[in-house]
Amino acid sequence: MSLSNLIKNWSSLRVKRPYEDQYKDKDYKWAMVIDLDACTGCNACTTACYAENNLPVVGREAFSKGQAMHWLRIERYWGEGEHMDKFPDHGAQFLPMMCQQCESAPCEVVCPVGATHHTPDGLNSQVYNRCIGSRYCSANCPYKVRYFNWWQYPERAWPNPLEQQLNPDVTVRSKGVMEKCTFCVQRLTEAKNRARTEGRRVADGEVTTACAQACPTSAITFGNLADDKSQVARIWERQQIKLASDKQEKDENLRGYRIFEELRTYPSVVYLERVRDSEA
Amino acid sequence: MSSSNIDRRDFLRVLGISGAAATLAGCGNTSIESGAELVESYVQPEDFVVPGVGVYYASTCTQCGSGCGIMGRVREGRILKLEGNPQSLISGGKICGLGQAGVQVHYNPDRLTTPMIREAGAFKPVSWDKAMATLTARLGSSSTLSGDQIAVLTGEISGHQKVLLGHFLESFKSANHIVYDALSPAIGQAANKAVLGVEQPVLQIDKARLILSFGNDFLGTGPSPVHMAAQYARFRKAPRGTLIQIEPRMTLTGANADRWYAIKPGTEGVFALGIAHSLLQHQEYAHAVPAEIAEALKQYDKDTVSEVTGIHADAISHIAGMLWEKSPSLVLSGPSAEGHVHGFNNAAAILLLNLVLENRGKTLQGQASHPFPQLTPASGSTTALAKLNQAMSAGQCQALLVMGANPVFTAPTFVPFASNLAKVPFKVAFATQLDETAHQCDLVLPLLSPMEDFGTHVAGYQPSGVELAIQQPLMERLYPETRGLGDILLDLLKQRQPEAYKAFPDYYAYIKTAVTKAKPVFKSKSSDDDFWEDALRNGVLRLEAPPAALEAHAATVKVGKPQALETDVNFPFFFVPSVRADLRDGRHANLPWLQESPDPLTTVVWDSWVEIHPTTAAQMQIREGDILEVQSATGSVRAKAYLFPGIQPDTVSMPLGQGHTGYGRYADGMGVNPFKIFDPMYDERTGELALYATRVIIKKTGEHARVVKDEGATNLQQGRKLVATMAADQAELAKEISRVTQ
Amino acid sequence: MSKVHTLALYNDFEEAGRTLQELKAANLPGFRMDDVAIKSPIEHPELSEMLGKRPVYVQLYTLAGAVLGSTVGFTLIASAQANFLLQIRGGRPVVPIPPDMVLTYELFILIGVLMTVVGCFIAWKLPGNRSTLYNTSISEDKIGILVKADPLVIPKINEIFSRHQPLEIMGEQGR
């Protein structure tokens, strides 16, 4: 009965993730590293995302109104101050930005119906069936990586026979629901199920996201942070990034950082600083 | 390819039967249980088709000429997604956006589904029998055409399609295979040939410690972008290489440079020679060039060079110093340096630097010789089109077959291709989708998409050894009334030379025979069938071969007086077209993913725009979104202004590829076509069209519209730490863990 | 023998007040002051006082409602959360106190208000029959005095009524 459950488990119900961890899946915590020095801004990852996740092409009209549905967008910043006199002397600054799968996600707290919540393997999930489209999550997302279905895209975006390309593993979202990068959860689930039937943990490199898979420069590394030997865990460790920290104490010459860490969102994506030869 | 097209109704029927069987089983012994009857599924899934499980098949990407190996994810008989094939050295298991969009060629809603014949000015769908009858009436056994009366116009083409085309033309005693590439690298290739002895050397980007690139966009639109991006990633790992890019308008590669210089268009050769001059002051380089060149180079002192090129004089000695310091280096020339009246000279001057710096054999190598030269690609040029245009104009051409080229769209206005095309009495287009050129043809034959057809491809750029890439169908054909190019050619050849081709019932048989015949070259000991199966499974046949040596002909580099650019009062701006890595010359504008994929540098989608430097825009009081008229001597186009800091201030730039008028719902009406305002300027040496030599004037129209782009109201980080940058001497890259270096 | 009603209408509170005083003083058998009711267009506390102490218990319902609202509210919310562990929110405990307090507060008010109304309805004895002796002018500006008494004393009461210039005296018919 619920009341007895409440009283019996009171102390465990008061534990906060990630810093007082309780509900953590011991085996999995998905995370990512993006090397901005390797990223060339070529858009291979974004197209891969469109192909894998059934993202609708919204068309010129909707795009001009800011209604694009790119879960993964490549931002291009110009330098400021000393980095930009008359010309962008040190090139453009590209930033692939997708859902950071925050461990303490601002979006999760404010969703009225709990359509977005945290999974035990560390994803910030979005339950389309539950979403009523209040868009509060998007309003509260510091990264603005949530995309709302302003139109009934299933009727608009895939004229016959384009709909045959749709990935059957991924829901096609109707109008009125929010969506965002899922770290290709359909791939993760499949890999986890496969590993579970074989009685093991998903091996490093066994599963990856569509963006990481496509990236011609391998700038994106994806993997399981709970597995100490995984590529991602090793990079995080070498970069001295701790998941449950809002201010990393790390060596100065390490490139790893997380965006808006000071907001205590505890993102799961580490970016490695772009490197430029200052003598060139 | 074993695939079955389970449609949903069939699938439900299977479920229905097994459900019924389960019900019956509950009621005692049925005829099935007693073994008197057997239940058989309505649908027999073919091998490897398991409902709900994705299967991967290897194939080859045909979106550009790089010949990347790809894997297609197939589920329930449908191709869903393309990924890189790790077996292919070219793709290395990776894939670019353009390649991914290949599935949209296949599933494009505007695809041709039946043959069409022009009757009374309009296309009418006809049956294949009728279409083939029309075709063979002109080009079949009874055809009297020969020699120059027939021509085949294609884009870059390689492998057995190319061979069959050649045979087809031979049967007419013709060699009129015109390979047209609107963005042809022919000038650069000619310079390579002249200076290094090969048309396309292999670049060892990862081995270089410094790359000096004059407008070479190897990351975006180069000969093999995916392969070079992987090399670039290794180049950036410890010991980290430095990239310096010099170009009038920033390319994707320029955007990734450590240092980017804006140069006046066409003065790249002067700048290169200025560096050469500076380098020659080091004793060790002194012997690298003939004495007369060394003498001529003395005119290229840094102040003169600086004045001509618009780059600060200190930069020259600085770059020279870095080249001297960081060896081996790699100096590259690119389209924006080559597309000028003196483009060949520019390219040669740039290549001279490689000779001075002794990069031959270190970062520059020759391609391994190919065992099947007949399969190697015929690379395209614009001169070929000019020749065809003349022939058509003179009424010599009686029949024209077009595939993979769209000159009605890409030919400049001074090449009146469309009107000359009308003079050809019989024009046949082979296409998956109608484009502007196909619209002008008399007969249109719908081709299988690359996801439905067999083929072999040989990339023009072979990074190491030799690869023969195999293309196989990834699913059954979508439309029964479509056919492969190989099959059509084979049918035609059977009409003309029945004896030679009777052994091949179809193109599949032809290609299988041809590939298995090559077995000894690949030193395979397996049976023919196994060899073929392996080839299909791997998607690529690899042959390791040593790189060829490069020659050095420094003397061919002409070093004249450094000449400043003439100014044209009527057309004060240089016009630099930009080539988008996804749309290229416009052939991919029909793919919605690519249209919606923001241009990496401006983030504009679905449109054309005019890039103009903010200082110039401020002088002219131009704001973003103002509609500008860009007028050259031959024509004008209108597009929205986009303020772009990565451009030389006397230059404006527009992207190519948009402005279609007959290429389906995703391409039509999007932007404008700058091909139509090119000036008739040609490279002196090769006669190629000089794409970067146009001069324009900009007029404000007073109209304004919102630029459709992903970028928001700011393109700065506004004090946030979004993209952080670290100085190279600070970062300890060697201690880092990385996937690339492993 | 059941009691019957009689009603007198007066022009103002003063006359009604004098009538009440006389009724009280008369001390008639079979008549209790508790059976007297004033019907008036506005509340008149002075007159009501003459009728003796008539306590109001509505506040008790309010209290019960408020307590019920807050305790049951919190328990329901917290136990619902405790049973829906699937819905973890990063950085927050499963049962967070501040949000639950906000909701508890609202339920405290909601149930409090509703119970107050219910209490008032109970005090009004709703739904129930009430005396048919009523004049629409009471809702306008007249004061009515309704007496429930033994039929035997009714004439005497009416007599007291008529001593103070009533506008009208109404009796129940057929008793």
Add this chain to the structure above:
Amino acid sequence: MIHTTDESDIQIERRFVPKAKDISEDIAWAQINKDVLRSMERPRLMYWVIFLASLALFSFGVYCEVYQYQTGLGVADLENPQVWGLYIATFIFWIGMSHSGTLLSAILHIMHADWRKPIYRFAEAMTTFSLMTAGLFVLVHLGRVWEFYYVVAYPNERWVWPNFNSPLVWDATAIGTYLTSSIVFLYFGMIPDLAICRDNAKGFRKKFYWFLSLGWQGTDRQWANFRVAYLTIACFLIPLAVSVHSIVATDFAVSQQPGWHITSFPPYFVAGALYSGCAAIITLFIVLRYVFRFEAYMTMPILDKTCRLTFAIAMVWTYLNLIEYASVWYGNDEYAKQTLIFRATGTYAPYWWAMNFLGSIVPFALAFKSLRNHLPTMMVVSLLLNLGMWLERFMIVTPTFAHGYYPWTWTGDWWPSWVQWGIVAGSFGWFSMLFMLFCKIFPTVSMYEVKEMVYHRFMARKARA
């Protein structure tokens, strides 16, 4: 009950009550009934003009909403990150509007401010209807409005609950509570008046009022319980009203966005709510006074008091508004400061300055007695104040989206589409249509309380005499 007036009375009155009288004590009670009940009969032409105009506006709003429902929210030109637009801004506006009804009827009731009596009924009706309008905006705004009930914690087989952490769930609970309570309060306080209606109506209307008046006969027991219950509900309503708008403020203050994440938001919102509500009362006061010929009840001294109250609240709002700017300006949050600067200098600067002018400068018109007593001026001023308060809500919602944490998604020139404007206009139509219907069906002036007021004044005069 007929009272006569003579010279001496007036003399005394002048001596003891130097200020103008809120209401004349000489109005006969029957006259009060007659005057108020008349408002439920044939109204002036202006009534029909207002009603039909509201109906037309409302119909257009319905058309827009149907179009948006069918096509998707894209027709509203909402985008990422401008995800809320006018809907949420107007939602706050209507929620705010609802607060003055509570102020007049509950707070002033407890404080025994008699002058509220002729005007509190319509103010309460305004509370109820503006809450209903606000509720509509929640629905209009949802992407999948047909699933709106997911927000409600209803028992279900799968034990799926809403997210109680979300301020939107607090909102839903608070607004639900407030709407229920204010309907109860409005209805409960109207029962004696409904009995009057019952006594004067014929036919089906009699039946209707008979049912609604719950057998009210004005007995002393009914009155005593009624008083206690009414007072209790009034006591509940005051903290409830404060909590409702505080919770609406937490929609913003609890979120993390620059420009929203401000501790002073709840009091700021409450002050703004009372402010716009009072301004709306002035507007409706003037409208009702004219349309239903309520000059004898909605008197100039009452308007004068309302205006003074409004002025006081306007100054409280101004103070809290400045506090908000100051706390951001002197705070250490660079991002919030950027957003503030954007508000004052960016795309929406004209609206921001207009909002500050209308909210803080225009109310000084209320400080002048001659202006306070000039009805046309007050009409214009009250409408301007409400425009200012609507702009305030717009300036809370929009600039933070346009200039939030993430520069890449900053929008320079976002502007709502006609569909949004249509729905906002429709909401005003819906509100005034409901309000006008209410005025025709229910007594807009509390008859029994006006009688009390008249009686107390009359007795006071008598005592003095």
